[in-house]
Amino acid sequence: MLRTSNGPRIFVLGWTLSMICGLVLDFHHPHQLKAGLEGLNMELPDQPETLEQILVDCRDTLKYGVRTGHPRFFNQLSSGLDVVGLAGEWLTSTANSNMFTYEVSPVFVLMEEVLLKKMQNIVGWLEDEGDGIFCPGGTISNLYSILLARYHFYPEVKTRGMGALPQLALFTSEHSHYSLKKSAAVLGLGTDNMVMVKCDERGKMISAELEAAIVSTKKKGLVPIYVNATAGTTVYGAFDPLNDIADICHRHSLWMHVDAAWGGGLLISDRHRMKLQGIERAWSVTWNPHKMMGVPLQCSAILGLLKECNELGAEYLFQKDKHYDVSYDTGDKSIQCGRHVDAFKFWLMWKAKGSEGFEAQINKCLENAEYLYDQLQRRTDFKLVFDSKPEHCTVCFWYTPPSLRCLPAGPEKEAKLHQLAPWIKARMMEKGSAMVGYQPLGGKVNFFRCVLSNPATQQEDIDFLLDQIVQLGQYL
Amino acid sequence: MLRTSNGPRIFVLGWTLSMICGLVLDFHHPHQLKAGLEGLNMELPDQPETLEQILVDCRDTLKYGVRTGHPRFFNQLSSGLDVVGLAGEWLTSTANSNMFTYEVSPVFVLMEEVLLKKMQNIVGWLEDEGDGIFCPGGTISNLYSILLARYHFYPEVKTRGMGALPQLALFTSEHSHYSLKKSAAVLGLGTDNMVMVKCDERGKMISAELEAAIVSTKKKGLVPIYVNATAGTTVYGAFDPLNDIADICHRHSLWMHVDAAWGGGLLISDRHRMKLQGIERAWSVTWNPHKMMGVPLQCSAILGLLKECNELGAEYLFQKDKHYDVSYDTGDKSIQCGRHVDAFKFWLMWKAKGSEGFEAQINKCLENAEYLYDQLQRRTDFKLVFDSKPEHCTVCFWYTPPSLRCLPAGPEKEAKLHQLAPWIKARMMEKGSAMVGYQPLGGKVNFFRCVLSNPATQQEDIDFLLDQIVQLGQYL
Numbered sequence: 001m002l003r004t005s006n007g008p009r010i011f012v013l014g015w016t017l018s019m020i021c022g023l024v025l026d027f028h029h030p031h032q033l034k035a036g037l038e039g040l041n042m043e044l045p046d047q048p049e050t051l052e053q054i055l056v057d058c059r060d061t062l063k064y065g066v067r068t069g070h071p072r073f074f075n076q077l078s079s080g081l082d083v084v085g086l087a088g089e090w091l092t093s094t095a096n097s098n099m100f101t102y103e104v105s106p107v108f109v110l111m112e113e114v115l116l117k118k119m120q121n122i123v124g125w126l127e128d129e130g131d132g133i134f135c136p137g138g139t140i141s142n143l144y145s146i147l148l149a150r151y152h153f154y155p156e157v158k159t160r161g162m163g164a165l166p167q168l169a170l171f172t173s174e175h176s177h178y179s180l181k182k183s184a185a186v187l188g189l190g191t192d193n194m195v196m197v198k199c200d201e202r203g204k205m206i207s208a209e210l211e212a213a214i215v216s217t218k219k220k221g222l223v224p225i226y227v228n229a230t231a232g233t234t235v236y237g238a239f240d241p242l243n244d245i246a247d248i249c250h251r252h253s254l255w256m257h258v259d260a261a262w263g264g265g266l267l268i269s270d271r272h273r274m275k276l277q278g279i280e281r282a283w284s285v286t287w288n289p290h291k292m293m294g295v296p297l298q299c300s301a302i303l304g305l306l307k308e309c310n311e312l313g314a315e316y317l318f319q320k321d322k323h324y325d326v327s328y329d330t331g332d333k334s335i336q337c338g339r340h341v342d343a344f345k346f347w348l349m350w351k352a353k354g355s356e357g358f359e360a361q362i363n364k365c366l367e368n369a370e371y372l373y374d375q376l377q378r379r380t381d382f383k384l385v386f387d388s389k390p391e392h393c394t395v396c397f398w399y400t401p402p403s404l405r406c407l408p409a410g411p412e413k414e415a416k417l418h419q420l421a422p423w424i425k426a427r428m429m430e431k432g433s434a435m436v437g438y439q440p441l442g443g444k445v446n447f448f449r450c451v452l453s454n455p456a457t458q459q460e461d462i463d464f465l466l467d468q469i470v471q472l473g474q475y476l
Numbered sequence: 477m478l479r480t481s482n483g484p485r486i487f488v489l490g491w492t493l494s495m496i497c498g499l500v501l502d503f504h505h506p507h508q509l510k511a512g513l514e515g516l517n518m519e520l521p522d523q524p525e526t527l528e529q530i531l532v533d534c535r536d537t538l539k540y541g542v543r544t545g546h547p548r549f550f551n552q553l554s555s556g557l558d559v560v561g562l563a564g565e566w567l568t569s570t571a572n573s574n575m576f577t578y579e580v581s582p583v584f585v586l587m588e589e590v591l592l593k594k595m596q597n598i599v600g601w602l603e604d605e606g607d608g609i610f611c612p613g614g615t616i617s618n619l620y621s622i623l624l625a626r627y628h629f630y631p632e633v634k635t636r637g638m639g640a641l642p643q644l645a646l647f648t649s650e651h652s653h654y655s656l657k658k659s660a661a662v663l664g665l666g667t668d669n670m671v672m673v674k675c676d677e678r679g680k681m682i683s684a685e686l687e688a689a690i691v692s693t694k695k696k697g698l699v700p701i702y703v704n705a706t707a708g709t710t711v712y713g714a715f716d717p718l719n720d721i722a723d724i725c726h727r728h729s730l731w732m733h734v735d736a737a738w739g740g741g742l743l744i745s746d747r748h749r750m751k752l753q754g755i756e757r758a759w760s761v762t763w764n765p766h767k768m769m770g771v772p773l774q775c776s777a778i779l780g781l782l783k784e785c786n787e788l789g790a791e792y793l794f795q796k797d798k799h800y801d802v803s804y805d806t807g808d809k810s811i812q813c814g815r816h817v818d819a820f821k822f823w824l825m826w827k828a829k830g831s832e833g834f835e836a837q838i839n840k841c842l843e844n845a846e847y848l849y850d851q852l853q854r855r856t857d858f859k860l861v862f863d864s865k866p867e868h869c870t871v872c873f874w875y876t877p878p879s880l881r882c883l884p885a886g887p888e889k890e891a892k893l894h895q896l897a898p899w900i901k902a903r904m905m906e907k908g909s910a911m912v913g914y915q916p917l918g919g920k921v922n923f924f925r926c927v928l929s930n931p932a933t934q935q936e937d938i939d940f941l942l943d944q945i946v947q948l949g950q951y952l
Contacts, residue, residue: 336616439792
């Protein structure tokens, strides 16, 4: 039984230890956890539980959860557990405040400003070009970018709605994140009007295809307003040719947004920032420090001029007759009212690492991706989805088990290969040894997508993953 | 100097002590904090700072912040600091996971389901009527409700956009939250098409006005689809007549949403839930446990059938060939991709308090509001904005200082009264003794809006607030 006074320390210690030497997860199916077979009673009582039981509930909650900070958690773009970031999040919860006004969050509002200016500066914007906000995730950041574009060309949309506008068209690549389509649905633009531009075999938007799509869309009577270029696609980690896209946007007077949710962190690395050349020409940028920079969830920025687009001036919150400089009441830039404090943990991490610490951490993750790529090239039982050095921290590959090696290429082999990744992943989750994502894409059957954004991951963890896949695949 | 190993404990202890016996805030203007005069250097370094400096930064961040859990913080609808809720948030940060799929958040996904079912049950919906999600704040919850209504009547909007639809009209009261208008702007409906229905003197929507507005809007050729009724308005804390509004929605086949962001908590109280009679007839409901139930920020639910409205089926995340029941991959219901875990802290608080604990806490806050109302009635130097017993935990009033008492009613007195509330609030913030909101409304000059949602507030804190206003007003 845990001693009450030491409860929180023991939890966190246990959690940290389990990441160093333990399993990534202790998997149970929904019906198993719901049945309370494992001791966790989910139901909400009328009467209070004892403090002892609450501590048991806390322990069980962590026990049956997933250790996303484990060096063998390769499943998601966000991973790792930075202790300073965690401390920042704990203090944020302790302050329990809201970002809408300076009066309730004076320090956090100023920290947000400092961070956003720094990020704009790193993007390459001049001092007065930018503005921005932290918001709940990259999808919402991308949604903001479309809002900004629409308002820029048609400010009357705010009062009169889309009915007052011509039929608009937006462009993004077929490898871009689904948030672009989702935002088009939410904002009333319609997914049909989000034109998906073709990519090359590495997942980069083909700029000639973009220009052709713009021209043909105009011919159909639609009005193009917006192009999203992706800096670090979700699956391949590809970088669209930003300068070429910026040229096209300039020629056609279109809003250029760069979704650097996943790739933004590379801007901090002298070795890798050239992959985002041209980002300084964008009119808005999405950048998630909770992905490549290891900030605890959530921390996502949209950079761009937001204020007029979203402001409504609610009098109970944004009084103009306050005794301080009310330009620091930044809440009206947001489409939220109350807004979680996402700035402090990021600010604190920056203090503790410095830009150089972030750079080293990012370089290390990229080195891990290159190491995995090298290993995959060497081993004959693996095949890369595309055969070039990874530009970012995702590496995509197939594994061919002994039972499939002799099969001739064709539909039967493809079908079996398609079932293989889910099967291996399921066994891996049941063992709890590692987690890695998989998916099909276009005509390609299910392949593994290994993410290497956790700086705690070592080469031996990467070797372990490949050996584990081989070991499980043998039983097929 | 703080000892490193005890740092976090000392911070939290200091924070808690400062709430019991200290100031609500230590106010500084933006230029003062930015100049680093107070020791907090905001700038982001290239090189790491020392651990000692990081601890000083943490201490200063809390020092110059606002103690929103202080019993004399009457400024915002969200206040208080529940220790179990805080522990829940700390463990949530430690788990650092994401709500999109069961595979990365098995326990949290199930907890969310249990909580949402419980909330639906309390609203009065049958088992299979509901669904829902926790999302980042009441504004986003209300935005979801309009999305739901639009999709219900015009599912083609998702692919074809608003261009394929007639001109739609939505209805809400003039006292409702500004998020309704903001959502109309964001979703491409236009703020002009959000019809603001008149309220009575207590801030309740006049149902006859609603029906008249619907009829006249139809005559103008617009298509009404949606009515928002508010259960607990932001300023007066008023409850719209839900049954009357439900009748009207039924007659005109309109979507009925109830924004119970602020009032939802009262459903748990046998003494107060009749104020929300008719909520069970709504098709969607916003309910923020981070307001009236004291859950740490943020925790806001939208109840309603979300899935088809928002799903896009991204293949890298929502694979259908996983080895578990993928109906628990709830992320595609959301307009976000990554989503913060807001369920656990709420679940843990429910375990620790039971429904009865929440009920007692809510009843106590309402009693505090009644106590303030009684005091204001008794004291001749205060005047209530409307003279009836508060239905919720906001009380609105003016203070008339000695210098204004002899002035005859008229524009001069009104103008001086209008300047009074900001002046007193500013002095109060400079002293750090308390925080209370103010605002004008309609033709009314600035009045104080005192929020009593913190169960830690005692009657002596309420007396203190009034005495403090009198004391500061004397100097005018």
